[in-house]
Amino acid sequence: MEAKTEACAKLIRGQFPVIDSDLFQYIQDVIQMSGDDFEQDEDVFEAVGGFLQECDVSKSEEDIKSLCNGIFGLLHGESGNKSNGNSGQRILDAPVQMKDIGGNSANGQEEPAGSIWIQKIEDNLSVDKKKLEKAEQMLLKKMDRKEKVEKPAANRYKSHEATASQVISKKDAKAEASNLQTKDIRIENFDISFGDHVLLRGANLVLTFGRRYGMVGRNGMGKSTLLRMISSGQLVIPSHISILHVEQEVTGDDTIALQSVLESLEKRESLLREEKEINQTINDGGDPALSSRLTEIYAELEAMESDKAPSKASVILAGLGFNAEMQARPTKTFSGGWRMRLALARALFCKPDLLLLDEPTNMLDMQAIIWLERYLQTWGTTLLVVSHDRNFLDEVPTDMLHLHSQRIDTYRGNYTEFNNTMTERLKSQQREYEAQMDYRKHVQEFIDKFRFNAKRASLVQSRIKQLERLPELKPIEKETDVVLKFPDVEKLSPPILMLSSVTFNYDKNRTIFSNVDLSATMESRICIVGENGAGKTTLLKILMDQLTPTSGDRTAHRNLKFGYFSQHHVDQLDMSICSVELMQKEFPGFKVEEYRRMLGSFGVTGEMALQQISSLSGGQKSRVAFAILCAHKPNFLILDEPTNHLDIQTIEALGNGLLKYKGGVILVSHDERLIRMVCQELWVCSKGRVYSLEGGFDEYRAIIEKELVLA
Structure with a gap:
């Protein structure tokens, strides 16, 4: 061969x-x-x-x-x-008369021994079972080899492209055709799949104009995918409804930040351009009849309060952290996080009929989050926001959407009201199910006892019909609890980690902070807060000895082993392989069961561990990154925005895991729920200082709210 x-x-x-x-x-x-x-x-x-x-x-x-x-x-x-068709066979070069072969039977004569008309059955046929099993095993091996060869490496994983299908009712089609200008949105009987995995089946989504909807559900349930299906038009909504999905950052170019926001209001920009062109034409001695069009343009600009647009845009940018100097800078001078803020500012400024926000608090500091909460509380059009921030979901939404079990349930009220209602609903359904099971059991016992009793035959038949008429209730499917298990560590004797009179400058004219005196122990649960750009990440790098202070001393225990987590690490995962293969690359030499155990400690189990990492949701990727981090067995965790993309249940599990962890913890976070749950000490990094705040998070939030009122 x-x-x-x-x-x-x-x-x-x-x-x-x-x-x-x-x-x-x-x-x-x-x-x-x-x-x-x-x-x-x-x-x-x-x-x-x-x-x-x-x-x-x-x-x-x-x-x-x-x-x-x-x-x-x-x-x-x-x-x-x-x-x-001639493999190993003799070619017939003369006609064959079939009647000559088969004619004998027609005359009642016995068929010759070799006749093709008789199927001769031999009595001594037998099968060698051992040979048959051996042949089957060889065939299976051959098929397995073929399967491996026929699938190139690039196609080892199934397609993970999201697709949507939808049934459009005659009522909706008629409304679209007749150009009825309702701004309510109704998407009925739709499916969404991600590769072979069905996310939603026969789901319905109704968004009433002017209401604010918060969407929650476990990681991987399809929240972000649903937003993309709506914004891309794969799920059809009335064509007159304007949609804006804040998903991609603003392109960096020479356009200044304030102008970038103003340009998002395309009608205003178009009218201003036309006004400029007409004025130029008239000044050059052109058609004076254009002055009537100029009057119309001025009327339209006045109706939309065009003269107030720059101040409105500036207020939005200031609320999202852009000071006057930053608002005048070209967009290309900003990092990706700040360009995402610009994209959010553009969306808030142009006010589409439907605004879609996916985890808007991920890119914001506490000051900007509180400002955004207040701004959205008076939002006039329809808002659909996916968020994991419980406090944000309590402050902003008027309604909640819960994605689970391939469907969407709608609840009135904010997150706390939704959580209480859902808990009571599940308890009620469970009680109803258990009561019916008890009743079914009681009736069935009567039927079984008197099934063959002629005197009770009519009663037995009546009971059977009663069972048939009962509605079929299914047991409540409870979402499995997420558990994150951090590694056991040995205690170290103090001092563990200390900064003494530390100052850090990026250059002579730019001091990030000065005279920092702080310390941490193996029992520390410290949260660092402060506005973006104040130096929180710089402080973390000095603590881990990745940056050297300009002056002052850093002291650390010689056996201190840091585990550093940030979104940067999540983005650097190899997206082309599955989680088990990634663990094999990071920690060669173990059995597959051990890699699965490592991943299982962070909720990456079953099929999820074998899915290509690129197909996982943001929260699932974060869990994989946590598993790799903790497999190195650190005894001091440094976590920079660990809650980004995690669902609410996983954030709760992260808090519980950190409380049980025996090593030290320093985290940078704006998630109020996690801070209150875990942290015993608050370090504020702001305006060139880093200091411990005795009053904790309550005092810090009060300071921010006071600053916003004064602003």
Whole structure:
């Protein structure tokens, strides 16, 4: 077979001298593994024809088929050409009279022994079971080899493209056709799938104009995917409704930040351009009749309060952390996080009919979050926001949407009201289910007891009909609890970590902070808060000895081993492989069960551990990053915004895990629930200082709210 494969390889090389080496190796493997199974040249074409076509698109399909025919000929030779039907058989060169063969039976004579009309059954037929089992095992191995060869490495994982389908009712179609300008949104009976995984089936979504909806659900349930399906038009809503989905950051160019926000109001920009062009034409001695159009433009600009637009845009930018100097800077000078804030500012300024926000608090500090909460409380159009921040979900939404079990449930009220209502609803459903089970059991016992009693026959039939009439209740499907288990560590004797009179400058004119005196122990649960750009991440890097202070001293225990988590680490995961393979790369030499145990400690279990990492949700990727971090067994955790993309239940589990962890913890976070749950000490990094705040988070929030009132 090797000689035949080599001959085929030479033939392919002759046709494609510059073929890609990986593709050539794959084609060669297919021919070697499956050559014996090709029954005709069409089989060769189906197996490798598409890949051969990729080598040279100038070749026609007939050219490729001709090459496949040549490959088949080399594999089987003339005598092996099964497609001609003459493999190992004698060609009949004279007519055969079938009546001569079968005529004897018609005359009542006995059929000859070799007659084709008689199926002779031998009595001594038997099967060697051992040989049969051996043959089956060899066949399975061969099929397994074929399957491995026929799937190139790039296609090892199934497609993970999101798709949506929707049933549009006649009522909605008629309303669209008649151009009824209602701004309520009704998406009925729709499905969303991600590859082979069904996220939503037969779901319904109703958004009433002017209401603010918060959407919650476990990581991977399809919240972000649903927003993308709506904004991309894959889920159809009335065409007159304007949608804005804050998903991608603003493109960096020479446009200043304030102008970038103003340009988001396209109608105003269009009118201003037209006004400028008309004035130029009139000044150059053009058509004076254009002055009537100019009057209309001025009226439209006045109606939309165009003159107040710059001040409104400036207020929004200031609320999101842009001072006057930053508002005048080109967008290309900002980092990705600040450009995302610009995208949010543009959305808030132009006020679409439907605003879609996906985790808006991820890119904001506490000051900006509190400002955004207040701003959205008076939002006039429809808002749909996905968030994990419980305090934000208590302050902003008027309604809650809960994604679970491939459907969407709607609740009135904020997150706390939703949580209470849902808990009571589940308890009520469970009580109803248990009561029905008890009743069914009681009735069934009566039926079983008197089934054969003639006197009670009518009663038995009545009870049977009662059971048939009962509605079929299903047991309550409780969402499994998320548990995050951090590694056990040995205690270290103090001092553990200390900063003494530390000052840090990026240059002579830019001091980040000065005279910092702080310390941490193995029992520390410290949260660092402060506005963006105040130096929180810089402080973390000094604590971990990744940056050297300009002056002052850093002291650390010689056995201190840091575990550092940030979104930067999540983004650097190898997206082309699954979680188990990633653990194998990070920690070679263990059994698969051990890698699964490591991942299982952070809720990455079952099929999730075998999914390509690129197909996981943001929160699921964060769990994988946590698993890798903790497999290194650190005894002091430094966590920079660890709650980004985690669902509410996982944030709760993270808090519980950190409380049980025996090492030290310093985290940067704006999640109020996690801070209150875990942290015993608050370090404020603000205006060139880093200091411990005795009053804790309550005092810090009061300071921010006072600053916002004064602003």
